[in-house]
Amino acid sequence: MTIQKILLLSKDSSFQTRLEKIGIQKDWQITSLTTATQSVTTLFSATFDCVIWDxxxxxxxxxxxxxxLIRHDFFKPILVLSDTKEARVQRKLYRTRIDGIFSRQIAMDVFCAYLEQKWWLYQQIVKHRQLNQPKKEKPQQLITIGPIQVDRTHFEVSKNKKLVSLTKKEFQLLNYLISHQGQVLSREQLLNGVWGYELLGSSRIVDIHISHLRDKLEVDPKKPKLIKTVRGFGYRLVTEVNSL
Structure with a gap:
């Protein structure tokens, strides 16, 4: 039986005690923290199956x-503890794509039943994606566009035979553009393809990363020749570049 690992951010000792008590019965491993910084650092340095955020x-x-930030890279349940009755606050919380908002006084058996149902649902989604994922030909591992060379095997990018330092997300974004080379991709498509989610109001994330790629790969980022802006639609990676 797989041990479910839960990250709990809360200063409410009563809720923590009740969760830990039922966690012992269900063989859950619970990591309790009290600050947002601790929680994010811990979450991305280990593997967890659920985040509970107070x-x-x-x-x-x-x-x-x-x-x-968490939802960008965490495809598992995120549950929020809050006693707020303000619809405005609840709307803002749900726009971060959490799975539910709960009172700290909720009956623990009901809370756990909901969490277990969410775990089951996420597992079904993953299985469905795996079963319906079309078989693809092995992509070309070494891509050359003018003076730009992308090594997909070693996750390296060079320009004029000099290595260019890219962050993980910058490389993933460039790789996604290469996989759809010549196509016009909307910000929503890039968000879904690179970050895995279409988050309301998050298209700015795409613009920022495109800007960073241009700064590193273009001769003149203000007059890009590699990653073109298609006004009103999105971005397109050109198929041929003579010089950058």
Whole structure:
């Protein structure tokens, strides 16, 4: 039986105690923290199956920004503890793509039943994606576009035979553009293809990463020849570049 690992951010000792008590019965491993910084650092340095986030542990702006950051790379349940009745706050929380908002006084058996149902649902989605994923030909591993060379095997990019340092997301974005070379891709397509989610109000993330790629790969980022902007639609990676 697989041990489910839960990351809990909360300063509510009563909820923590109740969760840990039922966690012992269900053989769950619970890591309890009290700050947002600790939680994010711990989450991305280990493997967890669920995040439980108490809004009382930090201010709302920090909560919203951090939950959106987590959701980009975390395809598992994210549950929020909050006793707020304000529809405005609840809307903002749901826009970060959390799975549910719960009172800290919720009956623990109901809370756990909901969590277990969410685990089952996420597992079904993963299985469905795996079964329906079309078989693809092995992509070309060494791509050359003018003076730009992309080594997909070693995750390296060079320009005029000099290595260019890219972040993980910058490389993934460039690789996605290469996989759809010549096609016009909307910001929503890039968000879904690279980050895995279409988050409301997050298209700015794409623009920022495109700007970073241009700064590193173009001779004149203000007059790009490699990654073109198609106004009103999105971006397109050109198929041939004579010089950059």
């Amino acid at each position: 809004t009382a542990a930090c201010n709302l702006d920090t909560t919203l920004a951090t939950l959106m």
